[in-house]
Amino acid sequence: MPCRRAALPCSPDAASAPIILSYGETVGSHSTGIALEHSALAAALLQHAGELPGVTVRRARVTGAIGFDGPSVHVETSDGERLEAAVLIAADGRGSKLREAAGIGAARGAPVRMAGVLVKGPLPYEGYGHVVLGGRAPVLAYRVGRSAVRVLFTRCGADGRPGADDVSALPDPLAAQVAGAVAASELASTTVFALTPGRSSRGRLFLAGDSGGCVHPVTATGVSFCAADALRLQRALGAARGDVLAASEAYAVERTAPLRTRVALGPLLAETLGAPGPEARALRTGLVRYWRSDRRGRGASIGLLSTHEPRFGVLAREYVKVLGHALAGVAAERAPISERLGLCARLVSSTSRLAARALRA
Numbered sequence: 001m002p003c004r005r006a007a008l009p010c011s012p013d014a015a016s017a018p019i020i021l022s023y024g025e026t027v028g029s030h031s032t033g034i035a036l037e038h039s040a041l042a043a044a045l046l047q048h049a050g051e052l053p054g055v056t057v058r059r060a061r062v063t064g065a066i067g068f069d070g071p072s073v074h075v076e077t078s079d080g081e082r083l084e085a086a087v088l089i090a091a092d093g094r095g096s097k098l099r100e101a102a103g104i105g106a107a108r109g110a111p112v113r114m115a116g117v118l119v120k121g122p123l124p125y126e127g128y129g130h131v132v133l134g135g136r137a138p139v140l141a142y143r144v145g146r147s148a149v150r151v152l153f154t155r156c157g158a159d160g161r162p163g164a165d166d167v168s169a170l171p172d173p174l175a176a177q178v179a180g181a182v183a184a185s186e187l188a189s190t191t192v193f194a195l196t197p198g199r200s201s202r203g204r205l206f207l208a209g210d211s212g213g214c215v216h217p218v219t220a221t222g223v224s225f226c227a228a229d230a231l232r233l234q235r236a237l238g239a240a241r242g243d244v245l246a247a248s249e250a251y252a253v254e255r256t257a258p259l260r261t262r263v264a265l266g267p268l269l270a271e272t273l274g275a276p277g278p279e280a281r282a283l284r285t286g287l288v289r290y291w292r293s294d295r296r297g298r299g300a301s302i303g304l305l306s307t308h309e310p311r312f313g314v315l316a317r318e319y320v321k322v323l324g325h326a327l328a329g330v331a332a333e334r335a336p337i338s339e340r341l342g343l344c345a346r347l348v349s350s351t352s353r354l355a356a357r358a359l360r361a
């Protein structure tokens with residue numbers, strides 16, 4: 001489904017108008033995205049790949065690979081086949097066995113349990129993806145079919161169920177539909193974690209998509225980053241004119257900056273939108289103020305979220321602006337000056353810690 005993004009801040013001001021974030025506000029970007037179920041996207045891509053000249057699709061799983069730095073990689077599959085490859089692209093997801101086989105280490109973030117459910121809708125703003133901020137953690141809602149809206153709770157309990165606050169933060173009729181689906185045990189939950197690999201290639205092996213790193217799904221950057229990886233691969237292999245090892249080095253270099261920006265964006269956004277406590281609440285309010293008041297700021301944010309904008313410096317600048325709005329919001333509150341000063345000091349210190357962690361990632 002064609003889809004833009006909308007943030008719906010339902011709390012503390014449940015009656016407030018939504019903030020429309022449009023890809024069209026990002027300079028040089030298309031105005032719409034697309035929302036599809038993962039399985040539909042994967043099936044369509046595989047079918048298309050299989051129809052390309054010179055492509056053979058094999059359904060067996062890859063069980064091992066060696067010789068990444070040699071004249072060709074030896075690949076073994078679950079049906080016992082042995083293949084020789086000049087180039088091996090590891091697009092085998094976050095748990096990539098090929099990444100492990102090549103000895104590329106990866107730092108893992110803390111596990112986060114999420115739950116998803118399909119309901120009918122309608123969505124309040126059809127044609128947009130929705131981010132609902134009124135509960136304990138953001139809830140995403142996207143139309144993925146004529147009568148199917150995917151609702152994703154970005155935090156849920158150990159029992160795999162969303163919190164009551166998160167369900168009731170949803171606009172009508174989604175809240176009632178989700179409550180019905182929860183009662184009927186129609187939820188599916190999964191545990192996700194961020195992952196940052198030490199490098200993006202080794203010899204003839206290229207990491208692409210989640211095998212080359214992933215972040216908190218609230219950023220919804222995964223598929224855009226996969227597509228950008230495909231383009232980076234095409235450029236690197238094309239420019240190296242058959243020298244795969246040179247292409248491998250170039251790919252790793254070109255991927256470093258956008259990966260760093262994405263790896264920093266994940267926790268910054270997840271904590272800003274979902275962390276408890278007065279500092280995170282002030283930062284959230286600052287982000288909402290910023291988006292409401294600054295068209296270019298909205299464009300810059302959506303540029304980062306669509307991975308159209310890969311520069312770390314832009315992320316840092318935007319984060320500082322959000323902090324400025326958060327501080328201004330705290331300063332304008334009707335609370336004793338000592339309380340406001342204390343919150344401002346804690347806000348600066350917690351955001352500095354968060355930013356330092358993002359920089360180290």
Ligand SMILES: Cc1cc2nc3c(=O)[nH]c(=O)nc-3n(C[C@H](O)[C@H](O)[C@H](O)COP(=O)(O)OP(=O)(O)OC[C@H]3O[C@@H](n4cnc5c(N)ncnc54)[C@H](O)[C@@H]3O)c2cc1C
Nearest residue numbers: 061062091092093094192209210211217220221222223224
């Ligand atoms: C809950 C959740 C919500 C998300 N929401 C969004 C969103 O809204 N927007 C967005 O852009 N991204 C989202 N993402 C991220 C997105 O799903 C991923 O970034 C994307 O699917 C990564 O694609 P991939 O091809 O790299 O890996 P995957 O989609 O994981 O595909 C890997 C494939 O490799 C196959 N495979 C694995 N091992 C082997 C083997 N040994 N041999 C052969 N095949 C193998 C697997 O079967 C699978 O088909 C979300 C992720 C999660 C977990």
